[in-house]
Amino acid sequence: MSTPDLKARSPWSQLNDIQSVKISPKPHQPIDGGIRIPGSKSFTNRALIMAALAKGTSTLSGILKSDDSYWCIDSLNKLGIDTEIEGDVVTVHGCNANWPNTQADLYIGAAGTTARFLPGALAVAKNGNSVVKASKRMSERPVEPLIHALTDLGANIDYLEKEGFFPIKIKGDGLKGGAVRISGKISSQFISGLLLASPYAENEVSITIPDTIVQHEYVRITLGLMEKFGVTVEVSEDLNHMVVPQGEYLGQDLPLEADASTASYFFALAALTNGRIRITNLTAETNQPDIHMLEIYEKMGCQVIKGEDYIELTGTEQLIGGLDISMKEMSDQTLTLAALAPFASGPITMRDVEHIRHHESDRIRAICTELRKLGISVEEFQDGLTVYPGTPQAAILDSYDDHRVAMSLALIGTTVSGIIIRDPGCVSKTCPTYFELLQQLGISVEYVM
Numbered sequence: 001m002s003t004p005d006l007k008a009r010s011p012w013s014q015l016n017d018i019q020s021v022k023i024s025p026k027p028h029q030p031i032d033g034g035i036r037i038p039g040s041k042s043f044t045n046r047a048l049i050m051a052a053l054a055k056g057t058s059t060l061s062g063i064l065k066s067d068d069s070y071w072c073i074d075s076l077n078k079l080g081i082d083t084e085i086e087g088d089v090v091t092v093h094g095c096n097a098n099w100p101n102t103q104a105d106l107y108i109g110a111a112g113t114t115a116r117f118l119p120g121a122l123a124v125a126k127n128g129n130s131v132v133k134a135s136k137r138m139s140e141r142p143v144e145p146l147i148h149a150l151t152d153l154g155a156n157i158d159y160l161e162k163e164g165f166f167p168i169k170i171k172g173d174g175l176k177g178g179a180v181r182i183s184g185k186i187s188s189q190f191i192s193g194l195l196l197a198s199p200y201a202e203n204e205v206s207i208t209i210p211d212t213i214v215q216h217e218y219v220r221i222t223l224g225l226m227e228k229f230g231v232t233v234e235v236s237e238d239l240n241h242m243v244v245p246q247g248e249y250l251g252q253d254l255p256l257e258a259d260a261s262t263a264s265y266f267f268a269l270a271a272l273t274n275g276r277i278r279i280t281n282l283t284a285e286t287n288q289p290d291i292h293m294l295e296i297y298e299k300m301g302c303q304v305i306k307g308e309d310y311i312e313l314t315g316t317e318q319l320i321g322g323l324d325i326s327m328k329e330m331s332d333q334t335l336t337l338a339a340l341a342p343f344a345s346g347p348i349t350m351r352d353v354e355h356i357r358h359h360e361s362d363r364i365r366a367i368c369t370e371l372r373k374l375g376i377s378v379e380e381f382q383d384g385l386t387v388y389p390g391t392p393q394a395a396i397l398d399s400y401d402d403h404r405v406a407m408s409l410a411l412i413g414t415t416v417s418g419i420i421i422r423d424p425g426c427v428s429k430t431c432p433t434y435f436e437l438l439q440q441l442g443i444s445v446e447y448v449m
């Protein structure tokens with residue numbers, strides 16, 4: 001069992017004293033309800049950093065309040081950025097790329113987004129000498145391709161412990177610009193982080209991706225938000241070539257989207273329990289890639305209504321299996337599908353996701369281990385897994401300090417009795433209210449201190 005890195009849990013986390021949670025199916029009636037989903041992590045952390053770099057004040061509404069956004073805001077505050085938070089609205093007083101505190105000692109927790117977006121934003125300043133530290137796991141996750149590309153553009157960044165990993169020290173010397181190559185095959189966040197900083201270089205930045213991008217849509221989210229903040233990037237259709245002009249972000253008033261990745265667990269809940277869930281603050285008109293899980297749920301026999309301001313999913317008596325799916329472009333949902341898979345009529349194979357071995361846990365290894373504890377047959381490959389139909393038995397499961405492992409395994413508890421998950425608090429990385437939302441829908445949630 002892995003020891004959770006509790007230092008990375010923020011004041012917005014809720015369940016850190018809880019050892020485990022027992023999830024039990026809703027008695028009697030099927031699940032039928034509507035819920036609002038918290039804000040998107042991806043939109044929140046991008047918008048926060050762009051707003052901080054911008055000239056003028058921004059008001060961002062519908063932000064996610066979770067560990068990932070807390071440590072992002074905390075880092076911006078330590079860099080001298082004033083923010084005011086009221087409910088889920090944050091006002092950010094931008095610094096026009098001149099961070100007020102040039103000697104900051106930052107801690108970014110376990111957030112891949114902040115880890116990959118902040119270095120470029122710090123490197124564009126004309127002075128400064130800041131240290132960025134990360135959680136234990138984030139300090140094991142790759143950042144080298146990004147740092148290499150920023151260095152090629154003239155940034156001055158040192159590794160403080162292990163070459164290629166956090167902690168790092170960033171000297172604000174500005175970016176010169178020019179042509180740069182960056183790999184997208186381990187993380188799309190490297191490309192987003194490079195894009196986000198590029199308008200502030202002395203010359204236009206011409207970016208080439210020589211290989212592939214694991215999740216293109218996250219790059220499109222970055223491009224879309226850059227456009228909203230006033231910078232238009234020229235892009236090739238496959239996103240392998242992009243030219244970022246010199247420019248600056250201008251403060252904006254922006255409503256942010258709800259989190260499609262979080263929504264997917266609730267659609268999965270309806271799929272699994274033959275219930276009905278309406279998400280009342282998300283539409284299918286989004287670049288968030290995990291929205292495409294709706295197509296998979298449909299293939300599995302569910303019915304989806306895409307409303308003007310909601311999405312509704314109705315489950316089915318028997319989920320259809322016998323699927324072989326590339327999860328590359330929505331890889332955060334591999335675990336959700338793996339949790340549904342034992343209940344399907346045939347095996348489900350999920351492929352092309354080797355990169356998720358570098359996420360909050362080695363996710364392929366983690367889900368295979370936990371499904372086996374439930375008595376489910378799985379086959380693990382380097383870049384994915386096959387899950388065979390079966391009847392999960394009661395078990396105590398580990399969450400590997402990984403919100404998506406905990407949220408996915410909890411789904412199994414909504415149809416099978418006796419599912420206990422250790423360290424439920426880890427859901428606070430992206431959805432501190434996850435278990436409350438399950439309770440609202442009638443699922444029994446019992447905490448053990």
Ligand SMILES: O=C(O)C1=C[C@@H](OP(=O)(O)O)[C@@H](O)[C@H](O)C1
Binds near residue numbers: 041355
């Ligand atoms: O840019 C983003 O907001 C994200 C990009 C993806 O990361 P990778 O491209 O590293 O897989 C995704 O897994 C993560 O949850 C959010």
Ligand SMILES: C=C(OP(=O)(O)O)C(=O)O
Binds near residue numbers: 430
């Ligand atoms: C991979 C994830 O997060 P991060 O932003 O830390 O990469 C995730 O949320 O599944």
